[in-house]
Amino acid sequence: xxxxxxxxxxxxxxxxxxxxxxxxxxxxxxxxxxxxxxxxxxxxxxxxxxxxxxxxxxxxxxxxxxxxxxxxxxxxxxxxxxxxxxxxxxxxxxxxxxxxxxxxxxxxxxxxxxxxxxxx
Amino acid sequence: xxxxxxxxxxxxxxxxxxxxxxxxxxxxxxxxxxxxxxxxxxxxxxxxxxxxxxxxxxxxxxxxxxxxxxxxxxxxxxxxxxxxxxxxxxxxxxxxxxxxxxxxxxxxxxxxxx
Numbered sequence: 325x326x327x328x329x330x331x332x333x334x335x336x337x338x339x340x341x342x343x344x345x346x347x348x349x350x351x352x353x354x355x356x357x358x359x360x361x362x363x364x365x366x367x368x369x370x371x372x373x374x375x376x377x378x379x380x381x382x383x384x385x386x387x388x389x390x391x392x393x394x395x396x397x398x399x400x401x402x403x404x405x406x407x408x409x410x411x412x413x414x415x416x417x418x419x420x421x422x423x424x425x426x427x428x429x430x431x432x433x434x435x436x437x438x439x440x441x442x443x444x
Numbered sequence: 445x446x447x448x449x450x451x452x453x454x455x456x457x458x459x460x461x462x463x464x465x466x467x468x469x470x471x472x473x474x475x476x477x478x479x480x481x482x483x484x485x486x487x488x489x490x491x492x493x494x495x496x497x498x499x500x501x502x503x504x505x506x507x508x509x510x511x512x513x514x515x516x517x518x519x520x521x522x523x524x525x526x527x528x529x530x531x532x533x534x535x536x537x538x539x540x541x542x543x544x545x546x547x548x549x550x551x552x553x554x555x556x557x558x
């Protein structure tokens with residue numbers, strides 16, 4: 325079964341750090357772009373970051389560039405998001421998502437998400 | 445960045461009737477070289493992650509009922525539900541995945557039963 329399972333969310337103070345993880349199974353992880361998408365409480369979907377399947381290219385939303393770092397371990401089928409200098413506006417449900425082809429594409433598989441709350 | 449704008453923000457339709465949601469991109473998402481529109485539609489039911497319904501503007505994902513259809517090209521796109529069912533109550537999002545990220549989403553359209 326194709327599956328993504330996020331972990332690592334929690335409550336953190338403003339200025340703090342968290343590392344999110346996403347474990348993939350059931351597909352050839354190394355062949356696809358992988359991304360993080362977040363959803364603030366009661367709000368819409370916001371694309372956060374993507375990592376190309378080639379391992380050469382990373383992309384970030386302006387709102388997180390310089391604070392968040394995406395990484396992947398193809399041998400372990402893991403995607404990560406290191407989040408530093410967290411702000412209240414980073415509070416959201418963070419989803420891991422798989423693209424449906426090897427040069428980007430729509431997100432055909434999503435995890436259930438992990439909640440990040442930034443508050444003092 | 446490409447801005448995606450959906451209309452309406454919310455919609456109430458009677459069971460069995462047609463529902464239409466529009467999505468407009470600030471620049472074309474049509475790749476002339478392969479004649480594909482880099483536009484996707486998602487359904488998000490309450491408490492659930494988004495589900496990909498349609499990719500390449502008009503290609504239904506496996507298992508998606510045929511009452512869902514996507515159309516349009518360039519900058520203007522439409523998601524149509526031909527005969528609304530109770531299970532279709534959800535928020536619907538369009539997303540462009542043209543070129544390299546950012547892959548922006550529309551603001552969402554909330555679909556309810558009238």
